[in-house]
Amino acid sequence: MKAFKNIIMRKKYEVSPLIVYCIVFLVFLVGFSLTRLLFWIYLSDYFVLSDNENILWAFIHGVRFDASLIAILNAPLLIYLFFSIWFSRIEKFNINVIYYYCFLVTLPALIINIIDIAYFPYSGKRSGPEVFSMLNDLSTQCPEVIYTYWVYVLFSFIAIILYYFVFRIVKRRIDSYSLNSIALIFLLFLCFYFIVIAGRGGTQSKPIRTLTAYSFPESKLGALVLNTPFSLLKEEIGGLKRLDYFHDGEIKSFLNPAVEINHDFGIEKDNIVILILESFGLEYFGPPYGLKSYVPFLQKLASKGMFFPNGIANGRRSIEAVPSILAGIPSLMSEAFIRSPYQSNEIYGIGNILKPYGYESAFFHGAKNGSMYFDDTTYRLGFDHYYGKNEFPDQSKFDGQWGIFDEPFLQFTVDKIDTMPRPFLAGIFTISSHPPYTLPEEYSDQFKSAEIPMHRVIQYSDHAIKKFFEYAKTKDWFEDTLFIISADHTSDNYDRRFASSLGRHQIPIILYQAANKISVGVRRSIAQQVDIPATILDYLNLPEEKKLLPFGRSLLSNDFSSDAILHEEGAYWLLTQNEYVKMSQADGSISHGELPDTFQKDKLDSFDSKLIENRLKAYLQIYNNGLIDNELYRYSR
Template identity: 35%
Template structure:
């Protein structure tokens, strides 16, 4: 019996060692991402232990059995040696997933899930990128080796004692203790005796909504998403009749004349967060803003490149933990710009200089209804492979311009740039030509801005140029912004959005309306006088509506006019006047309950409408 108790103690000692390592990982996560958090609380770190215990318990359930199961076989040297090695290996693998987010969090703004860890949609690039990341972040594998060595040394061994032979009573006691301790580990895994097991969204209970990533750990997020295809549920806040009076995504464009038949070129710029403009890195884009309709309060509807395409082209926001393109709803029928423009006589195409299949964009293009997809495999021109992602922006944009000159007008086309993506490689011939800026990304931002300038210089000489509406929008913000206002849950989504029509001098000026990626589709259709009846979760820039909705860390973020509301799907967490309070310091939830109730009513209807239409595959209207 004494040896059995020693085995029980051994398991829980090892459990505590792993828990201690998780705390080291949390402090390291904060250290590497300290610029992303304006302030943290002790409660956040303390709450993190709750999630650590849950993850560790689930991961080690099998080891609990192997340590606690009655029987003398456990005390054999070879068994103990194998058990220690297995315990070390399995736990180390999960521990090291935290290391991914030491740097990756800067780009995503959230802890990684199973889909993100396995690089869904990036199978072609992962080989080259993995080597590049290991070189750039060389200190992470070095740190991992040191931690692994210390972890192995800290794992205690079994201390056996000499005891007499066991009796049936001892066997019964051991069996009882086995069931008791196994149940204890299971309860720790589910997070306690509450009605439902601990969930990712529960992190908001331990601090501000900006601190969820500190509370969580990456193994927990992986375990909660592994092997799961996200399935939405209708919250059923309202009856169908009441729902449609609050928010109805069925929209009919109000045209004021005949369709203009202008060409449309949408340029989606990789990582061109709002903080990169008008700071010396983007002289061309800054000059183009002066000739365009520029939306000073532009917002992305997601934090990943893969979110931007359905948002911008199909007016479907990213309101799930998985991107629509890689979710179980990826093949839902959509009636977005490609099909609408095609129905109106346009030739449609999508260009992306990365490997064909990157981000699953080629698959989405088929669902969305594009006539043609042009990736790295279709590129024709000087050798310009960047060694990681695909074709450098300058040459791919020149190829893009040449292809457009071959298309029959009117055409509708979209190009997604790549050079301002990590690892921020620019052509060797331009090294030292562009300002470095104050963040890693900004030299490549400057290069991509130069590539845009070269594109417009070439395009302006083509006969299709003056008959074209250009829409420029970023896919998401950049990592590691320096200014505090871009670190909040509002600032993290600020991007440039502008409309440029070289033949229309009236489409100029700075517009203070809140505009988001999902507003691009209805805005284009209304501007071109195209009649359409469609499902859109956005609104035209000419509309009186002034809202923005996005989703991050299991929280719905809703902007209306000057106000921003954070809503966790059941209750409001915070209300702020984000235009007067850029750092979101003054929570108005209690002082302005009427505004909070008004905004909560809308976001509930919006979420219900989104969920029900995604579930029922009703993003199109029956003809």
């Protein structure tokens, strides 16, 4: 026994691969912190309302998520080393395994973290698994995307080169270290313990997840704390949980009054045109809203219609706007509804609702056909026809990346609408007010007054909308048409007052009817995209209330008890006039606050915070349970 013990103590095992593993772990930890710095430098406007101390804490807290990610990704490598380390003859082979494994697994994760900087302005969040459903769009635009975002491609190549040279230096300078079997077992135990603790994000009872990033130092810095690969690994897709805040009899008591459609009047078979404007945030309007008007025509049109400056986008992405505007479905999941497991649920799009009343419908979107599945989605929501880039007759008007420039495509849209039988429903989605901020050559010198590139293309799109209305005005259907105008979401902030969690959801919503069949003026009540289906049914006096979801209301009623629901920064928000209630998705904690000064406010009665809290919970219970059970219309009134 003593001789056996002496053999065990004398035999040495080479542990330099484990040392290399630990060094590489630290190198990637530094690398992810540097990409976080890059993220902050390029997107600092998104965090302008946070003080420097909290930003510093966000960087420190972010190391926890970086270490967790690296530990999870490299765990298979460490398991391999646990077995192979006992064979000293393959020491150099093991070091090469570490190099190639990290090159194929950990380094791509670092590059994903760099590339997602380009996508963040469109989503307002770190990308999760839902981004994989966009690969088809990206594959068709790969050359244009690389050209537009070349700087992130450059940073990615720099990361690859640095990895290569750093590993060469480590490999060249690492000394040979040997331990006896007892010491090696102890070292392996320490490595195992460290990797488990790092992977869990600490010794707390439950492992960290994406929502943990929003708990400290403040929720608005959650995206800075996170890294994108962690979100890809940890964020749940379609993982709605059943809620039981209230029993069935209670829920309706917390909701806003039902939409009241006056059935004493006959059905009004006017035409409906829904114009969805790409990235038209309220801040692009002039005083008293934004600093300067970049949309003179739209602002003039708003003065001739019913204008809601307290308009709210229920989501942050175009793909979320379409179900909200055309079916009244808010965006309360990390994944867009039309890419979620619930996309086949029973839903009533506005096209489905109007079709039995003799409406022919068409949707117009100048982007490449199939972009964001808008063609399939609008067919799903009851539209009869879809017109995209493929149907446009003059491909010389292609902008080089996304689709047909707004002005020619909107003129084409009027021509197509003119061939439709009456009454009709038309949905239109513009595209030009979007990075890479491309203008038609003939307008390159016309729109120069701009503090940021977005201002130039916003002015161009406003000009294209003006031309659209001028042309539509010559048609005999113009005065028998209700135009509903809403942005899909906001975009680049120059006016820092709008660089807040709620400011990034503020959009203009306009109702315009040339024959004055609706009242004119500014309405300061809260309006949201999901109000649009109810507004259309109210305008047309259609007895289809049971096909309306309970989240929206008719904008034709001057209702100061109106509200808007959204999901932002790992929390659910319910906005009412002047106030908001916010519920953390992580722990259910409730907070209250006053709407930012970018909202137009009126003095109202006292704020019933408990009622609004219960209404928010009721909405969430209807949404989650309704999607899970395919009974979203259970509480439709």
